[in-house]
Amino acid sequence: xxxxxxxxxxxxxxxxxxxxxxxxxxxxxxxxxxxxxxxxxxxxxxxxxxxxxxxxxxxxxxxxxxxxxxxxxxxxxxxxxxxxxxxxxxxxxxxxxxxxxxxxxxxxxxxxxxxxxxxxxxxxxxxxxxxxxxxxxxxxxxxxxxxxxxxxxxxxxxxxxxxxxxxxxxxxxxxxxxxxxxxxxxxxxxxxxxxxxxxxxxxxxxxxxxxxxxx
Amino acid sequence: xxxxxxxxxxxxxxxxxxxxxxxxxxxxxxxxxxxxxxxxxxxxxxxxxxxxxxxxxxxxxxxxxxxxxxxxxxxxxxxxxxxxxxxxxxxxx
Numbered sequence: 001x002x003x004x005x006x007x008x009x010x011x012x013x014x015x016x017x018x019x020x021x022x023x024x025x026x027x028x029x030x031x032x033x034x035x036x037x038x039x040x041x042x043x044x045x046x047x048x049x050x051x052x053x054x055x056x057x058x059x060x061x062x063x064x065x066x067x068x069x070x071x072x073x074x075x076x077x078x079x080x081x082x083x084x085x086x087x088x089x090x091x092x093x094x095x096x097x098x099x100x101x102x103x104x105x106x107x108x109x110x111x112x113x114x115x116x117x118x119x120x121x122x123x124x125x126x127x128x129x130x131x132x133x134x135x136x137x138x139x140x141x142x143x144x145x146x147x148x149x150x151x152x153x154x155x156x157x158x159x160x161x162x163x164x165x166x167x168x169x170x171x172x173x174x175x176x177x178x179x180x181x182x183x184x185x186x187x188x189x190x191x192x193x194x195x196x197x198x199x200x201x202x203x204x205x206x207x208x209x210x211x212x213x214x215x
Numbered sequence: 216x217x218x219x220x221x222x223x224x225x226x227x228x229x230x231x232x233x234x235x236x237x238x239x240x241x242x243x244x245x246x247x248x249x250x251x252x253x254x255x256x257x258x259x260x261x262x263x264x265x266x267x268x269x270x271x272x273x274x275x276x277x278x279x280x281x282x283x284x285x286x287x288x289x290x291x292x293x294x295x296x297x298x299x300x301x302x303x304x305x306x307x308x
Contacts (some may be wrong), residue, residue: 041301041302042302049299052288055287055291056288059277060276063275066250066253068251096279098283099280100283101278128224131220131224132223133220137227144231163261172260183239186236189235189236
């Protein structure tokens with residue numbers, strides 16, 4: 001949801017490379033971690049399903065607030081965990097760019113944005129287990145938290161990188177992006193309900209899947 | 216965990232929903248209706264990319280190439296089936 005929807009060339013080559021290197025470092029750490037703890041076939045299967053679901057939903061523009069799309073990144077975090085989740089968002093971003101949705105130069109930045117959503121949602125979902133037992137509310141609040149952190153990461157990346165060919169100051173860009181974040185969070189309501197219902201359903205029919213999201 | 220804990224969670228979730236909906240609606244009224252790419256471009260001061268045709272079903276439309284979308288989705292579906300069969304086999308063993 002906090003996917004940076006700017007065309008290739010919006011960031012300078014230097015910053016596009018910086019975010020790509022940061023994302024590859026993150027993916028490298030996730031790969032080493034995943035290899036060390038040896039993911040089972042159940043985790044791999046869940047990862048495959050959430051990858052397919054996320055990719056499928058990611059490309060569909062829904063007629064809300066002029067046209068937005070869901071990511072399901074908080075659901076990825078809750079079901080697959082932060083390690084496999086980071087790998088999943090990398091794959092989804094690559095596949096999306098392959099279909100023409102999102103620029104190749106922005107994949108690094110978008111992987112970082114989406115990974116922050118995955119990690120925050122995973123962390124909140126687990127932490128909220130001590131506060132409330134309801135799976136729907138835990139997943140819903142974790143979704144809000146995850147997507148908000150993604151929006152913050154998105155704003156930070158754009159402000160740090162700057163945009164090529166614009167005359168606006170950082171303060172003006174921050175003001176514009178703040179309104180964008182506010183509208184984006186409206187979509188988080190839809191995503192919170194979708195994630196909440198899915199997690200509650202999984203909790204009823206196959207609760208052991210919710211334990212799969214380990215670090 | 217008691218029913219009170221469950222209710223506390225629901226109340227917190229409800230409050231977040233109400234607050235977010237109000238803030239989003241105000242922001243949406245301030246910026247006006249526009250597509251997501253246009254919204255991003257306007258936010259950072261880039262020229263508007265221009266809206267794509269409003270094709271789709273009931274306002275829902277696909278971003279990117281629909282053929283590639285279908286092909287990738289079929290491949291991902293195949294991977295899911297293979298992974299699921301392997302998992303079930305392992306569970307039955």
